[in-house]
Amino acid sequence: xxxxxxxxxALLLDLAFGDPxxxxxxxxxxxxxxxxLEGPARRAIPxxxxxxxxxxxxVILAATLATVALLGITGSIHPLLGDAARIVVLxxxxxxxxxxxxxxxxxxxxxxFDLAEARRLVSWxxxxxxxxxTETEVVRAAVESIAENTVDGVIAPLLFAVVAGPxxxxxxxxxxxxxxxIGYKNxxxxxxxxxxxxxxxxxNYIPARLSVPILTAAAGLLGFRAAAAxxxxxxxxxxxxxxxxxxxxxxxxxxxxxxxxxxxxRRGRPVNQPEIGDPLVPLAREHIPAANRLMFIATxxxxxxFLAARWCxxxxxxxx
Numbered sequence: 001x002x003x004x005x006x007x008x009x010a011l012l013l014d015l016a017f018g019d020p021x022x023x024x025x026x027x028x029x030x031x032x033x034x035x036x037l038e039g040p041a042r043r044a045i046p047x048x049x050x051x052x053x054x055x056x057x058x059v060i061l062a063a064t065l066a067t068v069a070l071l072g073i074t075g076s077i078h079p080l081l082g083d084a085a086r087i088v089v090l091x092x093x094x095x096x097x098x099x100x101x102x103x104x105x106x107x108x109x110x111x112x113f114d115l116a117e118a119r120r121l122v123s124w125x126x127x128x129x130x131x132x133x134t135e136t137e138v139v140r141a142a143v144e145s146i147a148e149n150t151v152d153g154v155i156a157p158l159l160f161a162v163v164a165g166p167x168x169x170x171x172x173x174x175x176x177x178x179x180x181x182i183g184y185k186n187x188x189x190x191x192x193x194x195x196x197x198x199x200x201x202x203x204n205y206i207p208a209r210l211s212v213p214i215l216t217a218a219a220g221l222l223g224f225r226a227a228a229a230x231x232x233x234x235x236x237x238x239x240x241x242x243x244x245x246x247x248x249x250x251x252x253x254x255x256x257x258x259x260x261x262x263x264x265x266r267r268g269r270p271v272n273q274p275e276i277g278d279p280l281v282p283l284a285r286e287h288i289p290a291a292n293r294l295m296f297i298a299t300x301x302x303x304x305x306f307l308a309a310r311w312c313x314x315x316x317x318x319x320x
Contacts, residue, residue, distance in 0.1 A: 001083045003086075003161075006083065006090060006166075007090055007158070007162065007303070008307065009087050010088075010090035010091040010093075011090075011091075011094055011299070011303055013091045014091055014094035014095070014097050015096055015097055015296075016097070018095075018101055019092075019095070019097070019098045025092055026063070026089075026092050026093075026170060026173065027092070027173055027177050030059060030173065030174050030177045030178075031177055033059055033062060034177065034178060034181050034182065037055045037059065038182065038192075041055045042192070048191035049192070049194055049195070052182065052191065052192035052193055052194060052195050053194075053195035055196075056182075056195045056196040056199060059174055059177075060174050060175060060199075062174075063173070063174035064170070064171055064174075067166060067171075068167055070089070071089070071166060086166045089166040089170055090166050090169055092170075092173075093157040093160075093161065093166075093169040093170060093172065093173050094154060094158070095152075095153030095154065095157075096153060096295060096296065096299045098153075099145075099146060099150075099153050099154075099295065100292045100296070102121070102124060102125055103145065103146050103291070103292060104292065106118050106125070106138065106142045106288060107142070107288040107289055109121055110135060110138065111285065115138070118138045119132075119138060122138050122141050122142055125141065125142060125145040126141045126144070126145050127180075127266065128265060128266050128271075129264075129266060129267065132265075135285070136284075139283045139284065139285055139287055139288060140262075140283055141264075142288050143256070143258070143260065143283070143288060144249055144261075146252070146291040146292060146294075146295055147248045147252035147295075148245050148249060150211060150215070150294075150298055151207050151208050151211050151244065151245075151247070151248050152204070154298065154299045154302065155207045155210060155214065155298070155299075156172055156207035156208075157169045157173065158299075158303055159207050159306060160172040160203075162309070172203055175196075175199050175200050175203045176203070176204075178193075178196040178199070179197055181196075183196045183197035183200055184197075185197075186267070201244060204244040205244060207244075208243075208247040209247060210302070211247055211248040211251065212233040212234075212247055212248070212250075214298045214301050214302050214305070215229055215233075215248060215252060215255065216229045216230045216233070216251060216255075218255075218297035219251075221297055221301075222293055224255040224256065224290070225254060225256070225257055228257065229254040229255040230251070230254070231254060232250045232254030232277050233247060233250040233254060236253070236274070236275075236277060237276075239261075239275075240273065240276070246274070246276060249261070250276045250277065252291055253276050253278075254277055256277075256281075256287050256290055256294075257277075257278070257279075257280035257281045258279060258280070258282075258283050258287060259275055259276065259277045259278060259279040259283075260275070260276045261273040261274050261276040261277075262275050
């Protein structure tokens with residue numbers, strides 16, 4: 001079975017089922033490995049930057065070798081088993097359904113006027129303090145998470161899968177998991193997590209920029225503000241301290257006609273994030289399902305474009 005069909009099947013599985021809690025998801029295994037390595041690395045290597053670099057590279061290498069071994073063993077047993085293993089690996093690297101599931105749970109809590117539950121649920125999606133968020137701030141956190149994870153959970157793993165197959169997609173997930181766990185710019189991780197953060201920035205550089213035309217096209221198909229999505233992304237996409245996270249957020253903000261960013265609280269300390277977008281309409285709970293519709297259409301568009309590009313390149317190479 002060709003890689004194109006494997007990717008398409010894996011993406012359909014994600015859209016249909018998401019991440020079953022009973023399944024030993026590789027991201028959770030990678031997270032446990034990071035946790036297991038951090039303490040020994042810090043104790044064995046006095047320089048926090050070197051310790052963090054060793055940890056990051058070890059995790060990426062382990063994810064690579066484990067995936068190669070799994071695919072090699074299953075493929076040697078039977079080609080169909082090898083195909084199935086490749087599809088399962090790819091399936092675990094996509095996160096569109098789970099992103100929608102988590103964010104819509106926040107939306108339903110707000111619909112029930114249960115702000116306390118919405119705060120609790122949105123805390124699973126963001127790295128900020130949520131205990132005192134207003135409803136508007138809960139919506140903002142959810143929409144920002146949907147926008148950012150459209151890149152991390154969909155567009156980037158799709159691109160890595162198309163370019164480098166299941167191994168490439170899993171390497172990306174290892175990189176992204178490292179950044180989410182140790183890539184913080186706080187006292188504990190500013191040095192230890194530097195390498196992880198920089199590798200993640202490099203891995204997401206192209207996917208983040210591809211997200212802008214993809215989200216703009218998705219906005220047009222949905223009847224949202226496509227021109228504003230493109231304009232706001234170009235104007236505000238680079239305001240964020242991260243070279244990547246602001247791109248998709250700006251496109252989503254423009255498409256919905258809302259303003260994202262501003263002050264948030266992390267570990268009890270206020271953090272000023274740049275404001276992104278124009279507040280043509282106030283943020284409201286309905287913007288959570290709207291952002292999800294953007295994410296789903298962007299997922300389909302990204303898959304179609306990336307797979308078509310791969311088919312075209314393969315055809316050109318065969319004709320040479």
